[in-house]
Amino acid sequence: MSWKYKIQESFEKNSKILFANLKGDEEVSLSLDAEESDFVRFNKGQVRQTTSVEQAQVNLVIQTQNKIAKIAFPLTGQLDEDRKRCLLYLGKARQEMEMLPENPYPIILAESGVSQKDEKAETPNSHFIIDKVAQTVHTNDDFVGYMASGPLIKAIANSKGTSHWHSSDIYFVDYSLYSGKQGNAKAVTANVAGRNWDEESWQTSLGQSRTFLHQLQKPAKKIPRGEYKVYLAPAAVMELKNTASWGGFSQAAYKQGQCSLRLLADGQMQLSEKLTLIENFELGFQPRFNSLGEVSEAQIPIIENGLLKNLMTSSKTASEFNLKSNGADTRETPLTMEIKPGSLKRDHIFKELNTGLYLSNLHYVNWSDQKSARLTGMTRFACFWVENGDIISPIQDMRFDVSLYDIWGSGLIDLTDFQETSVNISTYNNREFGGSKLPGMLIRDFKFTL
Amino acid sequence: MTWIHSITEKTTYRTIRNEKLEESLCVVDQGVRVEVMENGFIGYAGTQDTSTSGIQRAEEKARSIALAGSHNPVFKFSAKVRPFAQGVYKTPIQKSFDAVSLKQLMDVLVDCSQAMNISDKIVQRSAGVIIVETQIHSKGPNGAETVQDFSIVALNIGATAQEGSEVQTRTLNGRSAGYQIGSELFSRHRLLPNCETVARQALELIEAENCPHDKRDLLVGPDQMYIQIHESIGHPLELDRILGDERNFAGWSFVREEDFGKLQYGSPLMNITFDPTRFGEIASYRFDESGQEAKKEHLIKNGILIRALGGLESQERSPVSGVANFRSSSWNRAPIDRMANINMETGMSTLDDMISSMEKGLIVHSNKSWSIDDYRDKFQFGCEYGQLVENGKITKIVKNSNYRGRTLDFWRNLAQVGDTLETYGTLYCGKGEPSQIIRVGHAAPYCLFKDIEVFGGG
Structure with a gap:
């Protein structure tokens, strides 16, 4: 039996045993995050590190009418050992529950039925990608990055009978190509992702990256501080979206005075009518159930034609502020966001940009002033100075400091009529589900400060 | 083996x-x-x-x-x-x-x-x-x-x-x-x-009023110095970054192997140490995960760059001297070069002396916003609490205190270093592919920098 099915068997059987051991009005929710991963790291087209990881964490939430406790612990895939752990940590959670203050915001555990989804594939393993890079990456590509591959699992079972299982065999290769020496180097970045290895996508991606890198070979131009018209490619838009999602769309953050889009939520500011953001589970990146078993609507409009329609609201926040949850998990961040396209055609990007900056990627974006929804960050990788619709040269990296109310408001000229999909490539502690579908954006008066 | x-x-x-x-x-x-x-x-x-x-x-x-x-x-x-x-x-x-x-x-x-x-x-x-x-x-x-x-x-x-x-x-x-x-x-x-x-x-x-937008002396409190050290000294000195391992994710470094022993990183008042032996600091330990025993080492001495943050693997790959800093976030990640405790050594100035010496200045405390480029050069930081200084006296509190600059220019403008160390640390330093979060400590005194661009919110 594979590791994945051992974990599934252990989770399903031991959760039933745990539920059978509950007393009185105790209710329990068990969520599972698990992965069996191969990671291979490359530098200069050669292998830097290879790591194999099997990990499964159970998150136990126990509650009574007025108390709650949470404990997370690992599963091994060994039935007997895991049964002992489930009962051990149930006991520890009970002890904690006794000593903790009352739960001021009780929630009702979901009764959302049963589902099972198992997306099987032949994902590439370490040996495959090491050979593939050796065979297809050229010596002068200076290839750097990594592959993450293997089964990814999210599951939930609770004592109300809710049970959802979602496993997906997926991989991504996230990489950059560099040319030139440190201090004067040029670089492009890309990634390929999927379930079964797609040779055509891989070859196409490498070919496009080489072409893009070739266009960067002129000396980099130093652009003075100031405001410029810019085109943000979808990967650059993703960096803005990621930071905007950091408290910007959270109901708890809004209610606690920490929401960077508070003025938008209050109706004091609005964004461009061209802008529509949706938490869209139909993209297929993210299971619809959360860690408590609550199932979201297939689509949750967040911003519609520039106006805020919904904040991400967890059941805890809903309980505190007497609102309705929309299935958001405790972090209240969008996990599968789509930004709707506009009318700018791919062939017209340079013509419409005319004179300004073509920015393929941004880096290290952070809020610089919460009240005015101001963001700072850097340009990175393939960014160009464009004059009269022609690429003139790559640029030296620049720092920007802009308000979302400007760049997604009156400054938003158009969005592209195409969108690019990206899987979540975050691997802090563990791999994650999620992704996005985003267009590019043409923006006027984008402010650069350094 | x-x-x-x-x-x-x-x-x-x-x-x-x-x-x-x-x-x-x-x-x-x-x-x-x-x-x-x-x-x-x-x-x-x-x-x-x-x-x-x-x-x-x-x-x-x-x-x-x-x-x-x-x-x-x-x-x-x-x-x-x-x-x-x-x-x-x-x-x-x-x-x-x-x-x-x-x-x-x-x-x-x-x-x-x-x-x-x-x-x-x-x-x-x-x-x-x-x-x-x-x-x-x-x-x-x-x-x-x-x-x-x-x-x-x-x-x-x-x-x-x-x-x-x-x-x-x-x-x-x-x-x-x-x-x-x-x-x-x-x-x-x-x-x-x-x-x-x-x-x-x-x-x-x-x-409070908004922080003004101009150039002035900047007195950085120890709980802001910790991230200034972290982002503009710690990360660029990581030897695996210099060797290119991080170029796809965290980034490269403006520091090159040939800079060690030569580069004037900051003013002669600047002394930076790697010190996992310091009592109470969050990233203290005896051995890194290669088994190398940790000891205190100067990374920058009297403003000159002398040593990198590289463990034994990076040291075999490079002629640059390193330290015992090969660490992982846990059992599920391979060790890489990390910071541990990176500290600014004390100087001779009292806090009162430094404030008295400022004709037009800003004191900043407690980081709330941070960003730096992938070569660790152009940075911008926001702080929770600012105090304006005029003619040697603190005159008012200001909100939304931000400053920005470039790493070498900034450290070369270091004018005074305080005589009292304060110790801080975080659980959340991110790096690596696959990514890892690790704890790092930074102890520093108040430090005074000349002619820094400061600005407010809005």
């Missing part, structure tokens, strides 16, 4: 908000990382199945992927990258975590929250702790064995004040209050005065 690292970690998150339970979560993690070297290449396999058969299976995987990697490696390492090590380390603490019951701890946090309840304008009061107890038990060939036990606490104390549309949050040290310490930290005597100060300063901020 095979090495086995057994890592157990218990992390508890306890938070009270507005005197009520906000969060209580205990995360128990236990796993083993097996490392196997084949033909000069090391493969890593992590498992939570710590039975004999589970570890054997991990060893087989590690061997298999080590062999695969050895066909096209970045570098073929010698056995010297895993020196023989024996010994123990334990965080020196006065009082164990068991000495304070969960109920007692939550009562202290409720009192902290209550201590911030000094005005109707304080709309949110949050008091939280993160307690981390980690054991790393490493075994290698020929009886090599080390055991290191860490006790860590990070405080998260903050108050949000609101009046009309103006909202300002002040925290205790910008969330950098992390230490190796025991439950002696949870004393009301120690915490409550700080909570009252946090709330009072949040109220000051909603009444």
Whole structure:
């Protein structure tokens, strides 16, 4: 039996045993995050590190009418050992529950039925990608990055009978190509992702990256501080979206005075009518159930034609502020966001940009002033100075400091009529589900400060 | 050759908000990382199945992927990258975590929250702790064995004040209050005065003017210095970054191998050390995960760059001198070059002397916003609490205090260094592919920089 099915068997059987051991009005929710991963790291087209990881964490939430406790612990895939752990940590959670203050915001555990989804594939393993890079990456590509591959699992079972299982065999290769020496180097970045290895996508991606890198070979131009018209490619838009999602769309953050889009939520500011953001589970990146078993609507409009329609609201926040949850998990961040396209055609990007900056990627974006929804960050990788619709040269990296109310408001000229999909490539502690579908954006008066 | 690292970690998150339970979560993690070297290449396999058969299976995987990697490696390492090590380390603490019951701890946090309840304008009061107890038990060939036990606490104390549309949050040290310490930290005597100060300063901020936009002297408090050191010294000196490993994710570095021993990084007042031996600092340890014993080393001496943050693997790949900093976030990640404790050594100036010397200046405390480019050159930081200085006197409080600059220009403008060290640390330094979060400490005095661009919000 594979590791994945051992974990599934252990989770399903031991959760039933745990539920059978509950007393009185105790209710329990068990969520599972698990992965069996191969990671291979490359530098200069050669292998830097290879790591194999099997990990499964159970998150136990126990509650009574007025108390709650949470404990997370690992599963091994060994039935007997895991049964002992489930009962051990149930006991520890009970002890904690006794000593903790009352739960001021009780929630009702979901009764959302049963589902099972198992997306099987032949994902590439370490040996495959090491050979593939050796065979297809050229010596002068200076290839750097990594592959993450293997089964990814999210599951939930609770004592109300809710049970959802979602496993997906997926991989991504996230990489950059560099040319030139440190201090004067040029670089492009890309990634390929999927379930079964797609040779055509891989070859196409490498070919496009080489072409893009070739266009960067002129000396980099130093652009003075100031405001410029810019085109943000979808990967650059993703960096803005990621930071905007950091408290910007959270109901708890809004209610606690920490929401960077508070003025938008209050109706004091609005964004461009061209802008529509949706938490869209139909993209297929993210299971619809959360860690408590609550199932979201297939689509949750967040911003519609520039106006805020919904904040991400967890059941805890809903309980505190007497609102309705929309299935958001405790972090209240969008996990599968789509930004709707506009009318700018791919062939017209340079013509419409005319004179300004073509920015393929941004880096290290952070809020610089919460009240005015101001963001700072850097340009990175393939960014160009464009004059009269022609690429003139790559640029030296620049720092920007802009308000979302400007760049997604009156400054938003158009969005592209195409969108690019990206899987979540975050691997802090563990791999994650999620992704996005985003267009590019043409923006006027984008402010650069350094 | 095979090495086995057994890592157990218990992390508890306890938070009270507005005197009520906000969060209580205990995360128990236990796993083993097996490392196997084949033909000069090391493969890593992590498992939570710590039975004999589970570890054997991990060893087989590690061997298999080590062999695969050895066909096209970045570098073929010698056995010297895993020196023989024996010994123990334990965080020196006065009082164990068991000495304070969960109920007692939550009562202290409720009192902290209550201590911030000094005005109707304080709309949110949050008091939280993160307690981390980690054991790393490493075994290698020929009886090599080390055991290191860490006790860590990070405080998260903050108050949000609101009046009309103006909202300002002040925290205790910008969330950098992390230490190796025991439950002696949870004393009301120690915490409550700080909570009252946090709330009072949040109220000051909603009444304050915006920080001006101009160039002036900048006096950086130790709880902002910690991230200035972290982003513009720590990361660019990581030798694996300089060697290019991080170029796809965290970035490269403006520092080149040939700069060591020559580059004037800052003014002659600048002395930066790598010091995992410092009592109470969050990233103290005796051995890194290669087995190299840690000792204090100067990275920058009298302003000159002399040593990199590179463990034994990076040192074999490079002629540059390094330190014992080969660390992982846990059993499920391979070690890489990390910061540990990177400190600014003290100078000769008192705080009063530095303030008196400023004709037109700004004092900044507690980081709230941070950003720097992938070569670690152009940075921008935002701080919670600013104080304007005119003709040697603090004249007013300002909100939304930001500054920006370029790394070498900034450090070369270091004009005075304080005589008193304060210690801070965080649990959350991100790096690596796959990505890792690790704890890092930074101790620093107040430091005065000349002619820095500062600006406000809006």
